[in-house]
Amino acid sequence: MTSICFYFEVHQPFRIKPYGYFQIGHDPFYLDDNKNYAVLRKVSDKCYLPTTNLLLELIERYKGRFKVSFSLTGVLIEQFKMWYPEVLDNFKKLADTGCVEFLGETYYHSLSSIIEEEEFRKQVKMHTKLIQDEFGQTPKAFRNTELVYSDHIAYLAKDMGFKTILAEGAERLLHWRTPNYVYKPEHTEGIKCLLKNYKLSDDIAFRFSERGWKEFPLTAEKYSNWVHSIAGDGQTVNLFMDFETFGEHQWEDSGIFNFLNHLPEKIFQHPDFEFETVSAVSEKYEPVGTIATSDLVSWADIERDISAWLGNSIQQEAFHSLYELKNEVYALNDPGFLDTFRKLQTSDHFYYMCTKYFNDGDVHKYFNPYSSPYDAYIYFMNVLQDFRQRMKYARTAKENSTKINKRKNVSSKVKNKVKKGLPAIEKPDGLFLRKEIQIEKPQLQTA
Amino acid sequence: MVGWEYPPNITGGLGIACKGLVNSLAQKGISVHFMVPKLFGNEECCENVELIDPSVIKTFLTQEEIQEIENLRANVYSAEIRSSAYAYCGEESNWQSANKNTNAKDSLSEIQGGYTDRIFSEISEYAAWAKAYAKKVDFDIVHAHDWMSFPAGKAASEAAKKPLVCHVHATEYDRSGDNVNERVFHLEKEALDSCDKAVTVSEYTKSILVNRYNISADKIQAVHNGVDFENYDHLNSSNRGIDKDTKVVLFLGRITFQKGPDYFVRAAQKVLEKTKNVRFVMAGTGDMYHRMISFASGLGIGKYFHYTGFLNKDEVRRAYLTSDLYVMPSVSEPFGIAPLEAMNYRVPAIISKQSGVSEILQNVIKIDFWDVDALAENILHVTKYSGLSNDLKHNGYLEAKNVSWERSADKLLNLYHSLN
Structure with missing residues (x-):
């Protein structure tokens, strides 16, 4: 059989x-x-x-x-x-x-x-x-x-x-x-x-x-x-x-x-x-x-390796810039930040930055929502910068709130004063991955 | 005056400079006829100025005269050679690519202007229109701007027997380094040899005319550009996105050899060895755009860089207002208006000595474009020492305010008088 x-x-x-x-x-x-x-x-x-x-x-x-x-x-x-x-x-x-x-x-x-x-x-x-x-x-x-x-x-x-x-x-x-x-x-x-x-x-x-x-x-x-x-x-x-x-x-x-x-x-x-x-x-x-293989083998492209995602310097830079945030994201331990951090890890983001535009490139181009791999990189890195900044605000906010809570012996009056006296932290607008989109749901096409 | 472009339909600084000069001359009571290859109808015109293009010139001509010029077009077109004139503008603006499309549709269409592969035949035809116009209208001086307009200027000057002023905003050496286009070079050289007076936008450009074109220094006068100073509320217009405690260093311009983007990246690498609290923004596009992105990421400093692509006018303003330092490491810059804009927006500027604008500015830091160490050091100084950056901001602002087109127009007037 x-x-x-x-x-x-x-x-x-x-x-x-x-x-x-x-x-x-x-x-x-x-x-x-x-x-x-x-x-x-x-x-x-x-x-x-x-x-x-x-x-x-x-x-x-x-x-x-x-x-x-x-x-x-x-x-x-x-x-x-x-x-x-x-x-x-x-x-x-x-x-x-x-x-x-x-x-x-x-x-x-x-x-x-x-x-x-x-x-x-x-x-x-x-x-x-x-x-x-x-x-x-x-x-x-x-x-x-x-x-x-x-x-x-x-x-x-x-x-x-x-x-x-x-x-x-x-x-x-x-x-x-x-x-x-x-x-x-x-x-x-x-x-x-x-x-x-x-x-x-x-x-x-x-x-x-x-x-x-x-x-x-x-x-x-x-x-x-x-x-x-x-x-x-x-x-x-x-x-x-x-x-x-x-x-x-x-x-x-x-x-x-x-x-x-x-x-x-x-x-x-x-x-x-x-x-x-x-x-x-x-x-x-x-x-x-x-x-047996100590090298990475994948199912992509003629190389069957990971060069479709990490084959050039912009892909590697984006990839490592993302993963180096891991400890910070873990320390913050906020579900929204964790989810965003992980959604940025989806391999497709790096695939879009692939510059192999020869035989395999045809496939890459077909799937690329951006006009060029460099655009994909630029948008990703801009997002990463915003993400880092928002993490920093969130961390500062968290640290400050713990500081206040630790002062157990102070009366609530003083506590409020302390709160008032805190350096103004720019409040992040909140971290949401998506807005509620206003799209009319099309009628379901039943097959 | 004979030009090649006029705001808002421009690909670079040439049109802006022409408009600045034309308006200031007009305010001084000079009547200017400004000729371009094609008017789009959205140009802004002021008193004492008449904008003309071939379709306007036609109204002065008889049917036979028009026919003669249009016959020429067919002949010239057949002898056309592809040129590397694209290098002049580097990036395609929408305006330019629109031109290309029309050309593709009808290769014998009317003269379009811009920088297409038809540019040499258009230049010849443009000269024919200028000549015809010069025979019909009375004027005292012909003033032509850059090589595309020189043959037209020369034709008009010869037809009317009036003096010719050739205004050099950039030479072929500025545009192409040592890979000069021979044909462009000869157009420049021929006009500069035969004109009555040459005007350059800086002493720096004057020296290029003397050394590379073998033009007598006595014949050349430098008339520096001005800037249209903008009043804005600098407290409310910033809208900064990058963290306040992180410094933003701006490169703004075409990302091409002439502007020295690679020196910017190299300097950034050295700065980042000392501090990570800085972001480098490269605003603009150009033939080295992608190469620079890969270059920075290859050095492992890509995450300290941001790229904006092409910016419109409002975005350019925003880029300045959200930056802590502007850097112009140009390899060769006949004038270079951007540092003045930066100073207008109270942004300290570091500029290369190989620029015309450095001749007239005091409250900027000047470095040699190739001196990456000096550039890096000064970026560190300005971003670190608030005393220094505040001085540059404040004094630079006041200084830029005084660099006006009016001053340039006065110099031109003196020059005109010397010719009559």
């Missing part, structure tokens, strides 16, 4: 608005609510709603034999709750079928795993809690942001109780081996690795509607034949991709929904193939080998 293991990443960042120099010190709203709202609605209508509906239909049609796995980021679920709860309801329905597994990752889709272990663990815990609350499952398998993987990250995942971790099926990890088996990480016992079959994954995710591709158009039948050719030489075919592949990256008129609709039927024509979730595959098979 060979398992087909579909895993879909579902994520939308909270994008930062064009935040100019003159907004520093005056504008506590960092996020581009209108854009974020518009993107969420658009992608939901084009992809999330129709695809979840189709998956529900397929699960019902094949009576539990069709299975998939998902990972939804916390920042995405927040957006669903605010702007499109119907989509979240669909994911809950999928959870209720028993055929869908939800994986663990960082709540904020951050790269904290490569720089701040403590912060990383906190974000993973937040995400686990969220998945329990929303879908009634406790994630057993872990996928790090952008599939960023190393021996150490595998260890951290195991240490947090995960049984499986996903990684890119990169040559650097596999060498001559195929991704179609279960592996285990070097140095860490008790956790298994599933590696993405990037050839077969990218046939759907990237090449499906590419007219210049010699296999165009890709039919469910043709694709099933490729999958079936693995029979007898593999335990699993790991098809990992962005969920937005369906309807957003590959548009509806490309026939992508039709393809997905007919794929199970064609796959099942071979009796030795089944669909399984990530954890089921992992439990079913013993590892055949070890995966």
